[in-house]
Amino acid sequence: MFPLKITKDDNQRLMAALCENMLIVSMLLSVFFNPDVFAEYCHDIQPALFITAPKEIEALSGSCLEIPCSFKTTDQFDDGINIIGVWMKNNLAFSSDSNVVIFKSSRSVNKYPLNITGNLREKNCTTLFTDLNTSYTDKYFFRIENGPFRATACADPLQINVKDSPWSPSINVPSDLKEHQSVTVTCSAFTPCPHSPPELTWNLQQDSLRQTEKNTDGTFTTKIQENITLSDTHDGYNISCSARYPVTDKSDIAETEVTLSVSYAPRNTSASISPSGLVSAGSRVELSCSSRAKPPPRFIWFSISKDGATNVSVEQVYRFNGTQRGKFYCVATNHLGNQTSSFILVNIISEKRAEKTEEELYYGELNFLPASYFLPASSASHQDGEQQETLYAEVKVSADGLEGLYAEVNNKRR
Known part of the structure; x- marks a missing residue:
C-alpha cells in the first residue's frame, strides 16, 4: 500500500469542513434546545434524554394526577435490557444525588405515591400520582437508567x-x-386524573352522557352535552353546571353559570289608541304599537281605505289630528320576521254631536199593546171591548236613540 499524502491545501480544506459541520451542529442545537434551560438545569451539559410532557400541569389536593409522558434519547438505548425510570425533583436533576430521587420503577426508591404506568420499552413514561397534597407543588425531572446509558431530561422540567x-x-x-x-351545549371540566373523573350535573336534562376525552397535549377533559332547539323562551335562560371532584374523604364542587341570549321574531304585537272611545273632530289622536322581539323591532303603521292599505308612519307612535273615521294597524318587524297587530277603528264625531253625548232625560208617551194583540183572534174576541191603558216611565236614551224609539212606536201603531 502507498502512504496517504496530505498536502497543506488538503489540510486546510479538511479543517474548513470540520468547522462548517460544527457550525451546523451548533445551529441545530440552538434551534432545538433552549440554552437558558441548559444553563439553569443542565449546567451546560448537552442532555441525552428528552421527554414529551406538559411543561406545567395542575392537580387537586387529595385526588390523583396522570402525567402523559414519552421520551427519546440521542445516545444508544438498549430496550433489551433492564430499564429503570426515575423521577427527581428540584433543580438538581442533573445530579446523581440520591436525596433528590423520589421514585424508581425498580421500587428501590418510593418516597412519593406514584407509579410509572407506561411501557418504558416503548419509550412511554406516563406516570400516575395517586394521592397528592399541596406540598408536592414543585418542579420534576425524568431520568432513565438503562445499563451503561444513564441520562436525565434536564432540559424538560415538569412543573406540578x-x-x-x-x-x-x-x-x-x-x-x-x-x-x-x-x-x-357542552359543559366540560379539566380532568387531571382520568381514573377518577369529575361528576358533571346541570339544570338541563340529567340523562346527558358523560365522556372523558384525551386532549392533544395528553391531558384529559370530561364533558356532557345536550342538544337544544331554541325558542324565544330561551332568551335570558340561565344554564348552570357543576363539577364534583372526588377527593380523599370529601367532594370538592365548583359551579359555572351562563345566560343565553337568543334572537327571535316579534311576539305579542298589539296596537292601542289614545284617547280611547269616540274622538272629537280635529282633536289629537295617538296610536301606539308594542311588541316583544330581539333585536328590538321597527314599527310600520298602515291605514286602510277603499283603495287598500297605505303606509302612514314608520314610528312606534303615530300622531295625527282626527278629521274622519278610519281603520289602522301596525306591523312589528326585525331581521327574523314580522307580526301584524289587530285593527284599531278611529271614530270621529262632530263638535255639535259631541255636546249631545251627555246623558239627558226625555219623557215620551208609550202605549203598551194589550195581550190580545199577541193572541189568536178566537182567544182574544172577548177582550175587544177593553180599553188600552196609557203608562208613563222615565227612560234614559240618547238623542239618536230617542228618534229610533219614536220610529219603532209609530210602526207599531200602524
Whole structure:
C-alpha cells in the first residue's frame, strides 16, 4: 500500500469542513434546545434524554394526577435490557444525588405515591400520582437508567401545581343564537386524573352522557352535552353546571353559570289608541304599537281605505289630528320576521254631536199593546171591548236613540 499524502491545501480544506459541520451542529442545537434551560438545569451539559410532557400541569389536593409522558434519547438505548425510570425533583436533576430521587420503577426508591404506568420499552413514561397534597407543588425531572446509558431530561422540567380548590367547569354555547336553531351545549371540566373523573350535573336534562376525552397535549377533559332547539323562551335562560371532584374523604364542587341570549321574531304585537272611545273632530289622536322581539323591532303603521292599505308612519307612535273615521294597524318587524297587530277603528264625531253625548232625560208617551194583540183572534174576541191603558216611565236614551224609539212606536201603531 502507498502512504496517504496530505498536502497543506488538503489540510486546510479538511479543517474548513470540520468547522462548517460544527457550525451546523451548533445551529441545530440552538434551534432545538433552549440554552437558558441548559444553563439553569443542565449546567451546560448537552442532555441525552428528552421527554414529551406538559411543561406545567395542575392537580387537586387529595385526588390523583396522570402525567402523559414519552421520551427519546440521542445516545444508544438498549430496550433489551433492564430499564429503570426515575423521577427527581428540584433543580438538581442533573445530579446523581440520591436525596433528590423520589421514585424508581425498580421500587428501590418510593418516597412519593406514584407509579410509572407506561411501557418504558416503548419509550412511554406516563406516570400516575395517586394521592397528592399541596406540598408536592414543585418542579420534576425524568431520568432513565438503562445499563451503561444513564441520562436525565434536564432540559424538560415538569412543573406540578397542586391546588386546594377545584376548577370551575366551562360551558360552551355557540354564538349568535336564533330561535328555531338547534344547538349543542357542552359543559366540560379539566380532568387531571382520568381514573377518577369529575361528576358533571346541570339544570338541563340529567340523562346527558358523560365522556372523558384525551386532549392533544395528553391531558384529559370530561364533558356532557345536550342538544337544544331554541325558542324565544330561551332568551335570558340561565344554564348552570357543576363539577364534583372526588377527593380523599370529601367532594370538592365548583359551579359555572351562563345566560343565553337568543334572537327571535316579534311576539305579542298589539296596537292601542289614545284617547280611547269616540274622538272629537280635529282633536289629537295617538296610536301606539308594542311588541316583544330581539333585536328590538321597527314599527310600520298602515291605514286602510277603499283603495287598500297605505303606509302612514314608520314610528312606534303615530300622531295625527282626527278629521274622519278610519281603520289602522301596525306591523312589528326585525331581521327574523314580522307580526301584524289587530285593527284599531278611529271614530270621529262632530263638535255639535259631541255636546249631545251627555246623558239627558226625555219623557215620551208609550202605549203598551194589550195581550190580545199577541193572541189568536178566537182567544182574544172577548177582550175587544177593553180599553188600552196609557203608562208613563222615565227612560234614559240618547238623542239618536230617542228618534229610533219614536220610529219603532209609530210602526207599531200602524
